Amino acid sequence: MLIQFKSFSIPKVTQLEAISERLETEKTFDSNFISASLENDKLYFGIPVAMLNQPMLLVNHFDGLSIEFKNIVWKIHDNRIFLESSSTVQSSSGVIIPVEKDQPLSQKIISIFPILKEKRTDQNIWINATDLFTDHTIAKWNLFSELRALKEHSRITDVKYLPNEIIVRTLQVSSENGETWSSSVDFSVYLLPKPMTPRLFDHRMGFGSEDQSSSSTINYKPESPLANITRWRLEKKDSDLPMSEPIKPITFFLPMDIPKKWTPYVKAGILEWLPAFEAAGFKNALVVKEVSHGDSDLHFNSVNSSMVRWGDQRDVRGFEDAEGGTVMTIVDLRSGEILKSDLFIGASYLSLMDRYFVSCAPLDDRTLHYPFPDELTGALIQSLVAHEAGHAFGLRDGHYGEYAYPFEKMRDAEWLKTMGHTPSIMTYARNNNLPQPTDHIPASLLLQKVGPTDLYSIRWAYTPYDDTTPDVEGTALEAMVREQDSVAWYRYNIPVYEQIGPGSTNEVVENNDPIKSTVLGLANLKRVIELLPIVNQNQKDYALIERLYGQILTYWYKQMEHVMSLIGGYQIQYKCPSQLGGVYTPIPRIVQEEAMTFLIKHAFSAPEWLVNPSFSDTFKYSTYRDQLMEYQKLVLFELISQRRMKRFGRMEFHTDYKGISHQMLTTLQSGLFAELNTPIPKVNSRKQEIQRIYIDALMEAISQKGGTLNAVGNTMYDGRSKSLFMNNLVILKKELTKQVKKKMDPETSGHLKLLLHQMDGIH
Known part of the structure; x- marks a missing residue:
């Protein structure tokens, strides 16, 4: 998940008098879960006796793009209700997960509420919960840590009831540095389900752990500590069948703010993963629903609803080059169950088009019309959505099967149709820039898509073993992992701060011959340079040609980096002690020698077509800034x-x-x-x-x-x-x-x- 979003401020509140007006309405919900009553500006909770001491989540959805949650329980002490937050959670993997690292107590009291005797019934204990949602200093949300709450101006605007969740919508007013700001913030109180059967973490597979904050011990080290992976609860309707529909499919909602012309592509990006879940034994495991005006029972900021959020900055000046996307996930720390995954698709159309043009313009005539036709832009959106959907299913960014695909297959249409040019959409291989125009590869085969390693990963994580013992399940899962011994493109390795070898580079088409690949890539890059005046001819200025030339230089550096990864590089295959051979195998010496010779010729004696293209006088009048020289320096420093x-x-x-x-x-x-x-x-x-x-x-x-002996880094x-x-x-x-x-x-x-x-x- 590469993300480069800029942010802008929420509009300043100019009329505090208007904000301080109270909601003159009453809304009451009664259920077996928490009952809620919104009376004028007060929110009352009726907590059933049966719900006391039951594990729940208190969720701050903030603006929908940032989520923070706390594990809570309600407890009764005399005539008061204590809302307590756990600083640790017992994981079914066998370890205790610290939630609040600096909190030594096992339970922290968030707030104490007097019991309202006049409202109390045999079933429900009533409290005034208003301040919990209007005064964000009570729960001490990190999302508000920089701001000072103006409780007297904040208010609850609505309450939404679901069978296992109360959603509280608020208008939060805060101040900072003499400025006053307002924002619509939703909160949830969510009843956690009975923990699902977990699947233990294995560093040889590309899944995250239930504790997303344990990056130092799990996410960036080739180790397998006790932990559960993150995954959805998928259970077969008919466990006797090898292929069955799930009892509850993974469902995503497409809100109405997604432009209609892109909706089919967003939907297709998610549904690309259907074959992967079929490999795990689930038919129709994914459902994508479009939200309409009639969906009155659907609430965007709910733990029960996973949304595709479109982002609203594309038309804001200064955000034209926003890249990537991200996923906001709520996980049950006890089992690793994914309860909610919101996909945020924030990339601008410009960034998607630029990246594709720089890599594939000589292979796709549609790129000569800037902006691109909707058909091509939609396909780029689909590829991005498919990548983010992988995160929503529990997979991490990483290097999957790189330095494993045969070089000669990168220009083979039949191979590309079935296997793609990269084994996983979770890599940053991007688009296929290796075919030459004379290969006549269909443009649809240049895009990254869900690949064989993605099917393998989902099969390992989601295949159910409900009727077997843990030992039988463990043996079956280990056998799947060992498939990596014979199928090199199933292998996963973790992105780290150094490029250990050719299986750990980004922005290039990884295969088993980086040198020959770069020769082909440079040939196409020269063709891209030649196309720049053509694509720019209908523009009002030279901003497009200048921007694309800068990105071509960046792409050139990534090609050099690809070759450089061979020098002092290793092949990587994570293993457990019972597997033969080492984890890190040096790249053959003769290959390293060839790579150094290549870089001397191509990196430090850059061709004239790259150094000084014919159009450069349309936007350059000085040798400052020499972006190419900066990249040449980087190659030298890295070597x-x-x-x-x-x-x-x-x-x-x-x-x-x-x-x-x-x-x-x-x-x-x-x-x-x-x-x-x-x-x-x-x-x-x-x-x-x-x-x-x-x-x-x-x-x-x-x-x-x-420096300091054995200092970190x-x-x-x-x-x-x-x-x-x-x-x-x-x-x-x-x-x-x-x-x-x-x-x-x-x-x-x-x-x-x-x-x-x-x-x-x-x-």
Whole structure:
């Protein structure tokens, strides 16, 4: 889930007098759950005796895009009702989950309510619950932590009743820095169901744990601590059938603010997952309903309703480039059951079109009409929705089966039709930019879609084992995981702060030959450059061509990163101790050598069509800002980074990789200073900059002082790396001293002298 949303303020309240007007109405709900009575501006709760000590959720839906919830119970003490919030929850996985990390008590009292004797009945104990929802300092919601509540101006505007949920709609008035703000905020009190049968977390599969906040122990480490995965409660109507409809399907509602022309694509994006649930034994497991004016019983901010939220910023100036989407989920921490998943689709049409144009314009003539035809834009929306739907089912962003698909299949229409160009829609492989125009691949096969690894993941998480023992279930699930031994594209690995290898890059079509892939990608990128003047010809200015050129440079860097991931890189397959072989296997040495040679040629000697395209004088008048140079610097810094050098050091424990650190640095330096091997050196201005940066980087690395021993995130260069850098600089200085005596053009001569001046301290 990559998300880059900007935000803007809720309109300031100018008439507090209007806000302070009270709702003159009465609304009463009676049920076996909590009864509610809204009388003028007061909200009364009638709590059945049977509901005391029952686990519930108190939910703050805020604006629908942020959700916060607390596990609560109602308790009676003498003539008072205590609303208590648990700081820990007992998980059925066998551990206690801390909910409030800084709260040492097992139960925290949120509020104490006097019992209203005049309203009390044999069945219900009545309290005045108004302040719980109008004074957000009582529950201490993090969502309001920055604001000061103006309780006297906030009010309850409506109450909605469902059999297991009370929904309270409020108008919240808050202030900050002398400004006053209003917002419509909904709250829920929700009765938790009986915990479902859990499925234990396994780090080899791409599902999140019930405790979303435990990122340090579960989400970003290849470990399998005791935890449950997050998933929906799917139960067969007929457990004897291999394929059965569920008792309660997973249902999403499409609100009316989604433009009608996009509704079919949003729906199709969710329903792309139907075959995955069929693989788990469920027919018609997904239902998508369009909300109409007649759906009076449907409330958007309800734990009982999962919505597709469209976002309303696309037409706001400054938000034209909003990207991605996200999912807001409410989970029963006791079992990992997903109770609600709201999909937020906030990407602008512009961002979807730009990304597709940069990757696929030479392969799809529809891109030459900017903005795109609705048919193409709708297909891009469908792909985005399908990705977010995967999150709604419990799957995480990650690397699924990357560096596993055969390179030659990326241009095979039959393969693409059945397998796609990436095994999972949960990767950031994006669109397929590898086919060449002469391959005549249908445009529909260029888009990312739900793939075979997604079917595999859902099969593992949702296949029911109701009539078996835990041991039998565990054996069956382990057998599914072991399918990764023979089917490489089923493998999952976690996104981390470094690219460990070619299975952990983004924004590129991952397959088993990144070098050949990048050759094809660059060929298409050159074609995209040539198309820019054509697509811009009907515009009023050159803003489109400038924006797309900038994104082309970013995409070029991602291609270079793809190749660079081979250097000092590993293949990754997470395993348990009973599986043979290591988790991290070094990329073959010869492949790493080829990758370095490729980068020297393509990254540090960028072609003229990329450096200075024919149209560049339509928006550039200076070499500042040189975005391409910034990316070239990044490639250089990454090649000699602390983490890569330490990965080289680890590889040298293997006999076949002895001396690889020295070899790679020598090859890099020889390539960067190849002009020194010519009879009369001549270094162009761009290469001069790269050479100066290289020397500066090595000098800085050598002078780097040691950091805190074993500090988290410690990326200091070790002594071994510094020694290799020093050796390279000494060799380079000797060569420069020899070359500078030659007669050459003044610019190159001055450049070589400047390099020697940089290395004054090197002997």
